[in-house]
Amino acid sequence: MAELSVLGKRLPKVNSWAHLTGSAKYADDLFLPRMLYGRLLRSTQAHARITKLDVSRALAHPGVVAIVTGPDMPETIGIMPSVQDETALAIDRVRYVGEPVAAIAAIDEDTAFEAMSLIDVEYDPLPPILTIEDALREDLPKIHEKSRRANIFKEVHLSFGDLDAGFASADHMRDDWFFFEGNTHAPIESHSAVASFEGDGKLTIWTCTQVPHYLHRELEKALGLPRAKIRVVATPSGGGFGGKSDPFAHEFAACLLSMRTKRPVKITLDREEVFYAHRGRHPVKMRIKTGVKQDGEITAVHFQSWLDGGAYSSYGIATTYYTGALMTVTYRIPAYKFDGVRVYTNKPPCGPKRGHGTTQPRYALECQLDKIAVDLGFDALEYRKRILQPANSRTVNELRITSMGLGQCLDELGAKTKYSERHGQLPRGKGVGIAGSAYISGAGLPIYWNEMPHSGATVKLDRGGGVTVYCGTAEIGQGSDNMLASVAAECLGVRPEDVHVVSGDTSLAPVDLGSYSSRVTFMAGNAVKDAAWKLREWLLDAASERLAIPRECLVPADRRITDLRDPEQFVTFDDAVVLAEAKHGTLSAAGSYRPPQGIGGGYKGAGVGPSPAYSFQASVAEVSVDLETGVVTVDRITTAHDCGRALSPANVEGQIEGSAYMGYGEIMGEEQVFRGGLHKKPSLLDYKIPTSLDTPELEAIIVETIDKEGPFGAKEAGEGPLNSVIPAIANAVYDAIGVRFDETPITADKVLAALGKRDNRGMPKDRIGPEGMGDGQEAANAALRRLSFTTEAREKKKANA
Template identity: 45%
Template sequence: DMHRIRVIRPMVGGAFGGKSDPFPHEMISALLSRACGRPVKILFDREEVFLTNHGRHPTRTQMAMGIDANGKLSALDLKAEIDGGAWGSFGVVTTYYNGVLCMGPYRIPTFRYSGTRYYTNKAPCGAMRGHGAVNSRFAMETLMDQLAEKAGLDPIDFRLDNLLPANTTTLNGFRITSNGTQECLERTRQRSHWDERHGKLAFGEGIGVACGFYISGSAHRIHRNRFPQSTVHVKIDMDGGITIHSLAAEIGQGSDTMLAQCVAEPLGVSLDRVHVYARNTDTAPFDLGSYSSRVTFMAGNAARKAGEAIAAKLIKAAHRITDKPVEGFVLRDEKVLYAPDPSVSVTFQEALHEAMAENGALMAKGIYQEPPPMGGNFKGAAAGLAPSYSFQAYVARVTVDPDTGFIRVVKVWAAHDCGKALNPMIVEGQVEGSIHMGLGQALVEEFPYIRGSILNPNLLDYRTLSPQQMPEVEVILVESEDPEGPYGAKECGEGPLLPILPAVANAVHDAVGIRLTSLPMTPDKVVGALERKAAGKTPVLAGA
């Protein structure tokens, strides 16, 4: 019986998809605890973490794109072979996402995709940050640059000429609402001095561009029912303190602060009044969790609706106190003001006490159910459907040492369309963190295997991007004001990772004239491609 189970969610932090699966050892520890009547803790050593964590799928991608005589994209043909490791995990979704998330930010009139995920004797893979979109985006954006080069077009101009507009539908049924890609490209172009630098820097120095596109929540539930995807409860008692109850998972991304903002805004109060309780299933309503960059859009909308419901009660109370029409009241600066005559107002506390008279504590709930119907009826039509999408455009500047093959990313200009930055500092932090993670995959991180055994299952041999390798990042927030997001907001937790990998690869080509299509772009691969170029061979190192 589910009502006999209480879940207390501790503040653990981090995830990036690695905690989305129900792991066997979690179930084993629960069964052991029931058997012995005592708490059970399972402690992994570092190698066990590497073996059980569900990281990104290694993928071999074959992609072809075409353009017409007017420089417009005419077709995209994509085949992906995906190494899933030993278990299924999110493999079906991953396989679909590898294809369908290529349908933006460009208008593509003809599309074919074939994806195959294989079971292998390796560590299982799952839904890592930017789930299903990172590898195919790398292939697509580097191929976009090759198309522009062959057509004699500037890479940014080529992208601008092929963008999806706002308020449109893609070939596979994605409903695009807000879209700030054009502004992202234009602002990164200006800030990076693209026109003065691209193709004009000294040998060994280069600049490259890439765009991104990602879901802001999933249109369909992970459970087959009609329950809301997010529910938020709000309560205010006589002391004026506002409590928010939600099980939206705060894992360090700032969702508790976001919930507080979305409730405080319609009530016109400071965040000092607001307290968020998101730990205990006995006191907070059900939420689907932190995945698919859904929390701000869905839980934020639910919180906003709950706050608005409380605000309506306070306005009715102010009407009773002042005898002014309810239509004229606004909540601002801890007051309920009558807008036609601002000299008429009551304090937040006065309105609260009037609303509570013979009624008790004010309580309200808000829900996010689902976006309008969308998508087609073909196989996989539901994959990638979302209430909104985020968009990005990055420019990276690199230096490449032709003798050692070492790539150094000097600076990144990162424009991200987040709809509305509810908390600009958090958004900038998400963008910077995404760039750091993406640069790790682009330059240093890899899992070499021998007969199913990982060769580097520890933090000494598994290389990550060091602080010295992290470039200067100039974050450019683009606010396209999504019409359905909470106060215009949409995702910023996963999409910002996508463009950095191809932007660096395209910058390397601008620097030394080689195309690297295998990740990570390690010095040996750079030197090998340069040697091929010097020998008069195709300066492309094929790979996945």
């Protein structure tokens, strides 16, 4: 391939200028003529029957125009078609504090707010279920009648290779418990949607969603309006991180209120509501049993996870599988067993947050590997390098691995941070830790299983030399618009700033499945490349004809198509467009991308985990622990990330740094925690996301492996680097004070307890973390017995059948 003229260069993002001049229009920035303002009335109960819901007083309030409640939209909805268990607004029953019950549209926000107190709601409380242990144990009440046993949403059991033989051949075993606390996305922009139902019977919604296509499907279902009459426009999103990838109550309510009133309706959540909308990181309890040979080679891994799902399914099936699916892609594991259980509790539903379902088990695995390295006297960096899963291989759970740069990441980190020279050598209170990780470049299967492309793009050229890309991707700040413009510009030989991008619009652009699972660069990148390449061929033909030069000697770059051998021989891009249009007619081409077949297994549950390519990354964290106050300061995090090819190096570094920042926040203090169903810290003052003064020095190292199927070799960059940061910090704290943090977050309180300085007894501990299930040993054993009983019964049944 000739040298790239756009990709790999440090150029400003094409959509920067709108952000920097204040002209970018986020959903809440839209003000339409005659627009009404909506508010959601939310449940004050964690678990209750609704015995009375009377809106007549509120409806009579001056300025209130319409009110809708649950029975107005009776269809069940949800992001995963097989497990839809919620309605747009609650019907008869509420399952968490903050669950939307009714929606009001009024002439202004103040009026809508006043009218909320005029809705008469009465509840008959039910006992709430708030912990994983209670949900596993209690058959009554059931949060959802569909749960066959207790309050379990989903149980998964998968086994690969000969586990017994693996453990039998091990020279050394570890059996460790971990707990990862839940946390939330906390985007700076709260959710917002504006809906407008017009006289022609067509509905448009502008909303900061990550998944316009899936929202489109759910709106059709809930509103009873054909999808052909609905247009979803994903506005620029002020932060997503997975938190805007479910269909939300305010979106349905704004649409229905607009249909009822024939006026535009805006609903913007306030900050407290964002914490209750949630769909963030699941709290997960985990157990890993690992066998290794004397040389550290892994012989078998048995991983168990128990996920606290909150009140509804959201992406929960995928999350449950993801806790087990990617454990095998980094290091060689010849035998692997995975048991996953997700339960319902009376708390806001959990869903996907950056690293979806893989962050918690990755933390557990990488902390355990650090323990194994200590047990066997290995350098933790060198140890990881010795057990790497090779490139171009299959894992024991049948995932296809192509490019694999974890080894290079570890090498780069070692050189940069001097990890091996410093680990174990620093004074007490100072520590350095390392961890590796991996992530998917898009899920191999769509949420709705079908044969259609995962991403489509159209590129149009106009007679003035203009280029427009149409693609259904959602720009959530990750830079997808810039990626589309840059890939099209590279193919056509123009500059990214010459390209108009129309994205996230279900009426104007071909479908892209959405900004989730780190799929956009890989999939939409391939789709736009496919489309633009077709036009490139026409332009080259036209230029070749005009110049009488063979087309293999021509190269498009910098708005010219030039003879490689003689730069004086060229046709301008604008002229080539005119020549090609005269020859072919209107210049427009469509492209699409669908992941290849056969990249995963054929077993039940094999749908989660396969990806056309995996990103790999490793982090080194350096920490200082104040031995008197217990305060942990993370001084620096260095992350090396294999992104295939960095199409935009500045953006890739931004994703690596942003992931490191978010991972740092998760392990050092962020927690989505509840007291009796009430959020303990539903504000940005109490839920402390790191400020500039908290954030460590962050360093990003790009590693390129040029993936053979990625667009120009690219893989993902947006999620993986979060995963390795968290265990790297936990391992660094161990290096500093000799205490294992097998639960998150690591707070000063817990550090003091570990150092024996929290009370007068002064008993130091070498580990903070769960001993098993439950709070005490007894409960743990009981819960374990119950679970192993079920698992064994199931397997016996399978054997008998």
